[in-house]
Amino acid sequence: MKHVLTGVAVFATAAIVNGCGLTGTWRTVSIMPEGERFPIVSVTFGEHRRFTATSEEDGRQRTSTGRYKWNGLRLVLDPGQGSRQTYRGYRRLDRSLVLLHRRDATKIKATLDRTGP
Secondary structure: OHHHHHHHHHHHHHHHOOOOOEEEEEEEEEEOOOOOOOOOOEEEEEEEHHHEEEEEEOOOOEEEEEEEEEEOOOEEEEEOOOOEEEEEEEEEOOOOEEEEEEEEEEEEEEEEEEEEE
């Protein structure tokens, strides 16, 4: 039994490290504290660790693309020519993605739900 659990843990860790759990389109559905702004409105994680993210600032939407890394606890979005964004994060049992971001002295927690394949 111990070997089976070890095998499952290794497989799950490999899946997380390879980003398998994030593939698809995600939309921010809640932000805490309320009224705060979170940098990501929606994001699509594709094959080969590529992403496309939409952000909104001053009523204008902006799209960025690049590469991402996800290790199950930290997400790094690297657009290549812009500033790299790093978030702490985790997947909840209901399969939502929770990302934590700090702006100045404020800790912001966003919940994203998968909206597409």
